[in-house]
């Protein structure tokens with residue numbers, strides 16, 4: 188499974204170009220630009236699986252660092268600062284990894300991509 192089979196390659200390219208500068212990464216904008224926001228839960232789950240390279244069911248810090256690589260082979264690595272900010276934004280329960288957050292025990296990749304959105308578009312389960 189590659190991101191290119193889930194997302195539009197033109198959108199991927201635009202998004203990667205937009206965050207080419209080190210420390211410019213904005214995860215919320217990025218996931219909007221690649222078009223994940225408009226995707227079905229199924230597709231978002233697929234994308235989550237791509238990013239969860241070791242299949243642990245979670246996206247850990249070392250996987251976040253290489254997020255761009257999963258979108259394009261030439262994508263840059265995230266800086267430590269970007270990786271930490273990304274993790275902090277997404278890791279609602281503070282266990283150092285992204286996946287099922289807080290009381291949500293079930294595997295719910297949708298949370299990963301929609302937590303940035305507050306209420307609109309985000310599953311009701313979030314933040315409870």
Ligand SMILES: [Ca+2]
Nearest residue numbers: 239243245247
């Ligand atoms: Ca993992």
Ligand SMILES: [Ca+2]
Nearest residue numbers: 278280282284
């Ligand atoms: Ca977590």
